[in-house]
């Protein structure tokens with residue numbers, strides 16, 4: 223060990239080995255053309271948000287058969303932006319398992335929420351360009367794609383050597399749909415828990431399919447957190463991080479073992495809340511395996527701020543984060 227390599231530094235650098243993945247096979251300069259195969263809503267009909275599961279045939283492109291859940295692909299909307307330049311590409315998370323939607327990796331999927339808002343000052347309607355373009359696409363339409371991109375937010379090479387707590391808000395579920403299908407279809411004996419947060423029960427994404435998977439696989443638990451209405455069991459509205467407390471037995475036992483990994487995907491704000499809840503619920507030394515917290519910060523968990531992440535509050539390589 224060199225002088226600069228303290229035991230803490232070494233521990234932070236240890237992490238599961240990740241598989242090699244393909245990257246940038248099609249770039250904005252060399253994009254590919256896919257064809258829309260299907261587009262279905264993935265909420266219940268009464269949801270006030272519009273989220274679609276859009277599947278795209280990429281056969282014949284370099285992307286086919288290469289993309290893994292946790293990676294993204296790019297979409298280049300047609301037309302020009304307000305300054306007259308071609309639209310830039312937007313990244314969308316792959317929602318399909320490695321086998322693709324078709325079993326051969328030729329049809330990829332993503333989970334897209336229409337961005338619909340008001341301009342702050344003029345209060346005129348604002349429609350996100352790429353999300354509404356993707357959601358408007360019809361079966362058979364061509365779409366310009368790039369990718370794959372991303373190599374760190376993926377399941378380890380030796381997937382069975384780990385147990386998983388996946389925590390998603392909203393469309394952050396996309397990579398976890400693919401990862402969970404990959405794990406369960408390989409008959410993995412890993413323990414897998416998915417904690418999914420949305421405003422109302424009607425907004426839950428892939429809900430029926432996830433309930434079915436949990437019924438079929440005793441090693442998979444599907445836990446929801448509704449933020450604006452009571453839970454089905456009457457418990458008050460809550461965020462995903464509250465589930466670390468209400469489901470302490472299950473989630474705590476996954477995290478307390480040497481096999482535990484946490485994957486977080488969704489709104490940027492969720493990261494801090496999850497870290498705070500981990501610090502409250504996980505006894506040291508288990509906490510230390512996920513978060514290394516300065517001694518003075520440990521005494522004031524409620525006062526943590528986002529800017530402290532990676533400074534006074536440092537996730538180890540057993541936490542994987544993709545927030546936006």
Ligand code: A2P
Pocket residue numbers: 271391392393419420421422425448449450461462463489490491492493495
């Ligand atoms: P809320 O909007 O009630 O504050 P969606 O993308 O479908 O809107 O879902 C995002 C979910 O994440 C909502 O339930 C939202 O709750 C919740 N959320 C918002 N901020 C945080 C946060 N800081 N930590 C955890 N969950 C959050």
